[in-house]
Amino acid sequence: MAAPQRIVIVGGGLAGAGAAAALREGGYPGEVLLFGADAHRPYELPALSKGLLIGDAEEPDWVRDQNFYAEHDVTLHLGTRVTRIEMGARLVLDAAGGEHRYDRLLLATGSKPRSLPVRGADLTGIHTLRTLDDALALRAAFAKSDRVVIIGSGWIGSEAAAAARKHGAEVTVVGMESTPLESVLGTEIGGVFHDLHTEQGVRWRLRSSVADFVGDEGAVTGVRLTDGSVLEADVVLLAVGAAPETGLAHAAGLDLSEDGGVCVDAYLRTASPDIYAAGDVASQFHPKYERRLRVEHWANAKNQGEHVAKNMLGEHEPYQRAPYFFSDQYDTNTGPGIGCEYRGLANLETDRLVVRGSLREREFIAFWLSPQGTITAAMNVNVWDSSDALQHLVNDRVSVTSDEQLVSGDLGSLT
Structure with a gap:
């Protein structure tokens, strides 16, 4: 070539x-x-x-x-x-x-960003978040809003909820899952994020979906759910995926x-x-x-x-890196926020969860193991001294013979 x-x-x-x-x-x-x-x-x-x-x-x-x-x-x-x-x-x-x-x-x-094909979706005050201009417009809206409704309980929805609370708005998150981030982290780890946001004043309408948006003079005033209830809103963020x-x-x-x-x-x-x-x-x-x-x-x-x-340019090297992402929600320096990193790709239907540390104190490492004992994913939450070891465990698809190796053992020795 x-x-x-x-x-x-x-x-x-x-x-x-x-x-x-x-x-x-x-x-x-x-x-x-x-x-x-x-x-x-x-x-x-x-x-x-x-x-x-x-x-x-x-x-x-x-x-x-x-x-x-x-x-x-x-x-x-x-x-x-x-x-x-x-x-x-x-x-x-x-x-x-x-x-x-x-x-x-x-x-x-x-x-x-995905949209919602429902009545009222074109009202002013309904935002998506993908570009710099989107973020600046949404920040300005949060700063002068009393009531924010966020549609979607994934990473963007969770981080935006934390931001809106920082601006002083009342925040309600609507999600179809039973707990935030359930499809990525499962109910037990997702529950840690649920509790954090609840402590910070976020309200939840989970296992719920949107019927339409309510407006007045072209501006959004509320979100009607399929059960008929209406959530008052000055600002709505659609965070339903991309x-x-x-x-x-x-x-x-x-x-x-x-x-x-x-x-x-x-x-x-x-x-x-x-x-x-x-x-x-x-x-x-x-x-x-x-x-x-x-x-x-x-x-x-x-x-x-x-x-x-x-x-x-002519090299022929396969791309083999494991997926990685990070999130920061609320104050991660002085508390009570969460900073986390996730590496790998868990199958929540088949993989088993093992936790090192304390979910209650929000300082832990979560491991997902295949039925054969292979580490498929690892997530460190407010723990920062094991990042390199976790990367090796996931990249090398290390297998363990007992949970104790992960719960209290030397993670570096497994690599």
């Missing part, structure tokens, strides 16, 4: 910008064009639901400083939406009518997977040998799990972006 003279990257988030930076830092001398629909230079997403939304930060974490792109000859097309890919001609077309040839193309289009941005890929004829992402192999390459995908949009055949994974977390976008840059 001939060395590429021009690489086009569609997507101005962490995966795309990280790939552009890795290309230059790896010595690639050809042209690099980066297209982003957002008008802001590439930034990372975690701060949007954490420090920036709370008010502890005024800017997101930028992928690179403002001068990096010009100094490294990366051509930025910000606020520019790519509308079509012509694979036969190796062209991408943008909304302004521009045509851009590529030798290699990276799709890093990310994902977009959908991968696959419109370009689908229109071009690239294969999509059952999880909604763009199908890529272990090397992050699509069936079209000159087109790759990374980040939220990529459904990768993962060698360690021997199935497709589509991961919507910060570390996956960062690591896949850096990894795919090398493969686009």
Whole structure:
């Protein structure tokens, strides 16, 4: 395969910008064009639901400083939406009518917040959270709101609930699960987060769903649940998940997977040998799990972006990192907040939970073990001295013969 003279990257988030930076830092001398629909230079997403939304930060974490792109000859097309890919001609077309040839193309289009197809969803005061502008608008709304209703009890919903409470608003979280984060952590660990938020004044309407939104003069005033009850609200946040941005890929004829992402192999390459995908949009055949994974977390976008840059230049290394994410909710320095890291991928239907430490005191490590005793995932909560050991346990898929090895043993000795 001939060395590429021009690489086009569609997507101005962490995966795309990280790939552009890795290309230059790896010595690639050809042209690099980066297209982003957002008008802001590439930034990372975690701060949007954490420090920036709370008010502890005024800017997101930028992928690179403002001068990096010009100094490294990366051509930025910000606020520019790519509308079509012509694979036969190796062209991408943008909304302004521009045509851009590529030798290699990276799709890093990310994902977009899901909406609710119910009456009143277009009322003002109903927000989603995906972009820097979304976060700034939501922060301003929290600051002047008396009553906030958050639809969704996952990570974004939980972090946003903590932020809204920090701004002094009354907060109610509506979720279809029996406890927050149940689908990721199970009921026992999810219950730790439930209790934390309850202590901080959050109200819950769990095992509930939305019938419609109530409004007055075009602005939201409440959320009607399917049981007929109405929750008063000045501000509503929809935190009901995200959908991968696959419109370009689908229109071009690239294969999509059952999880909604763009199908890529272990090397992050699509069936079209000159087109790759990374980040939220990529459904990768993962060698360690021997199935497709589509991961919507910060570390996956960062690591896949850096990894795919090398493969686009001719290396042939599979991407094998285990999923990783982190969350901070309330004050994690002086208490009573939670800071946590999760590594791996548990199967809650079959895996067994083992806890080291105290759930009550919110200082513990949770392990998930397969029926064969293999550690499939580990999560440290307000415990920071075992991060490296946990990473090795998950990466190496270590097996244990007794729970006691995890509950009170030397974790370093297991690696």
